[in-house]
Amino acid sequence: MEDITGWWDDFFWGSVAVAQIFVTALIMTVLFGLIGAAAKLSKSPVAKSIASGYTIVFRGTPEILVLLLFYFGSAVTLTAIAQIFDPEIKFIDIPPFWAGSLAIALIVGSYATETFRGAFLGVEPGQVEAGRALGLSGLQTFIYVRVPAMWRLALPPFGNHMLSLIKDTALISIIGMQETLFVAEQAIGTTGKPFTMYILVGVIYLGFSTVITLSVMMLEKYANRHLEAAR
Amino acid sequence: MSDTGRANAIEMENVNKFFGGFQALKNVSLSVKVGERIVVCGPSGSGKSTLIRCINRLEEHDSGKIVVNGHELTGAVKDIDAVRSEVGMVFQSFNLFPHLTIIQNLMLAPRLVRKSSKSEARDTAMKYLERVKIPEQADKYPSQLSGGQQQRVAIARALCMNPLVMLFDEPTSALDPEMISEVLDVMTDLAREGMTMICVTHEMGFARSVADNVVFMDYGEIVEMNPPEEFFDHPRNERTKLFLSQILSH
Amino acid sequence: MTFDFALIADSIPKMLMGIGLTFQLLFLSAVLGLVLAITLLLMRISGRWYLSVPTMVYIYIFRGTPILVQIFIIYYGLPQLEFVRDSIFWPILREPFGCAVLALTLNTGAYVSEILRGGVLGVDRGLKEAGAALGLSARHRLVYITAPIAIRLALPAYSNDVISLMKSTALASTITLLDMMGIARTIVAETYAPYEVFISLMVIYLVLTWMIQRSFGWMEKRMSRHIKVEA
Numbered sequence: 092m093e094d095i096t097g098w099w100d101d102f103f104w105g106s107v108a109v110a111q112i113f114v115t116a117l118i119m120t121v122l123f124g125l126i127g128a129a130a131k132l133s134k135s136p137v138a139k140s141i142a143s144g145y146t147i148v149f150r151g152t153p154e155i156l157v158l159l160l161f162y163f164g165s166a167v168t169l170t171a172i173a174q175i176f177d178p179e180i181k182f183i184d185i186p187p188f189w190a191g192s193l194a195i196a197l198i199v200g201s202y203a204t205e206t207f208r209g210a211f212l213g214v215e216p217g218q219v220e221a222g223r224a225l226g227l228s229g230l231q232t233f234i235y236v237r238v239p240a241m242w243r244l245a246l247p248p249f250g251n252h253m254l255s256l257i258k259d260t261a262l263i264s265i266i267g268m269q270e271t272l273f274v275a276e277q278a279i280g281t282t283g284k285p286f287t288m289y290i291l292v293g294v295i296y297l298g299f300s301t302v303i304t305l306s307v308m309m310l311e312k313y314a315n316r317h318l319e320a321a322r
Numbered sequence: 323m324s325d326t327g328r329a330n331a332i333e334m335e336n337v338n339k340f341f342g343g344f345q346a347l348k349n350v351s352l353s354v355k356v357g358e359r360i361v362v363c364g365p366s367g368s369g370k371s372t373l374i375r376c377i378n379r380l381e382e383h384d385s386g387k388i389v390v391n392g393h394e395l396t397g398a399v400k401d402i403d404a405v406r407s408e409v410g411m412v413f414q415s416f417n418l419f420p421h422l423t424i425i426q427n428l429m430l431a432p433r434l435v436r437k438s439s440k441s442e443a444r445d446t447a448m449k450y451l452e453r454v455k456i457p458e459q460a461d462k463y464p465s466q467l468s469g470g471q472q473q474r475v476a477i478a479r480a481l482c483m484n485p486l487v488m489l490f491d492e493p494t495s496a497l498d499p500e501m502i503s504e505v506l507d508v509m510t511d512l513a514r515e516g517m518t519m520i521c522v523t524h525e526m527g528f529a530r531s532v533a534d535n536v537v538f539m540d541y542g543e544i545v546e547m548n549p550p551e552e553f554f555d556h557p558r559n560e561r562t563k564l565f566l567s568q569i570l571s572h
Numbered sequence: 573m574t575f576d577f578a579l580i581a582d583s584i585p586k587m588l589m590g591i592g593l594t595f596q597l598l599f600l601s602a603v604l605g606l607v608l609a610i611t612l613l614l615m616r617i618s619g620r621w622y623l624s625v626p627t628m629v630y631i632y633i634f635r636g637t638p639i640l641v642q643i644f645i646i647y648y649g650l651p652q653l654e655f656v657r658d659s660i661f662w663p664i665l666r667e668p669f670g671c672a673v674l675a676l677t678l679n680t681g682a683y684v685s686e687i688l689r690g691g692v693l694g695v696d697r698g699l700k701e702a703g704a705a706l707g708l709s710a711r712h713r714l715v716y717i718t719a720p721i722a723i724r725l726a727l728p729a730y731s732n733d734v735i736s737l738m739k740s741t742a743l744a745s746t747i748t749l750l751d752m753m754g755i756a757r758t759i760v761a762e763t764y765a766p767y768e769v770f771i772s773l774m775v776i777y778l779v780l781t782w783m784i785q786r787s788f789g790w791m792e793k794r795m796s797r798h799i800k801v802e803a
Contacts, residue, residue, distance in 0.1 A: 254635075283648045289645040406704060417702035
């Protein structure tokens, strides 16, 4: 235990970095998921095939591969472009924070596409018809009838997506992001206690996933409060 | 009609059953003689299903005594399976095993519990399939049969264990109207052959023609029990009269 | 920007040399993980708290922490502990391959046991009651009624987990193993050509994913032949 003293604040800031990546990636994930679902549900065959391609590629490729491809690929491209202007430049990269968040958002977003699509299809057509019959416009039915119903159906699987997201943030350490695993490696360098440090990282992540799981449970309860009342 | 010399197939004394705070059975006492046919009726929530489910211990009673074919129902595990093998049950939702063919459904329990050989079990199964008049369906899967056919298979499945008592839990309630009579016919034949039966049902025509006694349950209690002529034509209790007027007026 | 096809043609065979290792990791972890999952499931549904509670804690930990961290704890962390170095398992735990298989097994075991549990819970209560009413013992009911139906219900989710497992094998490259991912990384480090190498590797993984999906699709079809056969 004493080995960890002196490292507490480093691990704290590492955890903060994890949280920042998570929030950033989460926003992008929802975006990609909604766009993907909309594309799959649209009438345009082009949109449908692009969205299909998107889900197939990102669900079938190892996360670490996507991450490395993004990071090194974009670095190589950026460096090549920069060298046109200034041949002295050796290496430019997208900060690991952004390359990493984008990569994991794209990956989990491909799963979210399927989830949102399924949730959207799960809305009872009868409810939508009732909305239109009452005179609600297309947009109003979407906002007040479709979205609330959809969200309720999507919540449990989306909770799982959030858990995947938080766990994928650990991979970003591989491209140099200074989050908890990175801190752990430095701590191991000076203390020589890999077991202690990595267990601590595990505990930190367990804490994060617990918070997420509890939040999702509360959200589910809130979303289904109308069903509870009927009991 | 009633023969006091016959043994009791089932004896229930002061049985109580609670689900949490709700009392499903209140001091229920009932004796069923060998060969007797009982129909149990009553409004939903009256405890009729709970009553028969306690007999084969799908529900455990909280107090009182239940004796089935001479075995008292307690917590001892070994006895339960043995008792159940002597008591056949037919469910409202048939509950045929979807991953097995009809004949496999019938052969499963005899082979596992009675340790019958494959050919013995098959012969018994075909015999009962013919009894319920659908031998040609033997190799089909339950999903390929109509509701009425599935329920008849369910009856045959229970009979393959050669039970001493048959319990029916609203056997026709989940069937389309045109299939009800084919199932009731099978049950009537069974009764004529002397099977001890307890049947929870709303089919009053069946009760009139087959039952030795009709039992009316309400709010967990047995309110009235009489042979059909008296039960239907001269009900004694106000609650029985009310119930009969509600269901017979349709 | 040019695409160096010669490099792709050169790299693919090299990466495919790693496929043997990828498959070994996949099959060993899948089989051992399944055995572990069934054991965990039986403990979880045993009804005895001293079996089900530790199981739930185990599953919680392994599903709540990143698999990369689990790999690091086993490979880098365990050697810190003296009793590990002295134990009979040391020859296995010293090698990156043994550590990778162990980590993947422990991880997939937790996920698969929950998937199997979902299948078991999906078996209609009425069917189990019918079995009980016929006098079948609890063990008979589990083997002849619950298990066949549960397996069929769990198959789609299980196939997804096998695909996840395959993607996770790529993480073995982080602990020096030269599976396909490991070889790809060394090629990129030498040639600075992330696009060519990583994209071709992506294609290989997509083919593997497709093969796994086809196999499971065939299995699902076979197991569902008794459902609603259009006679």
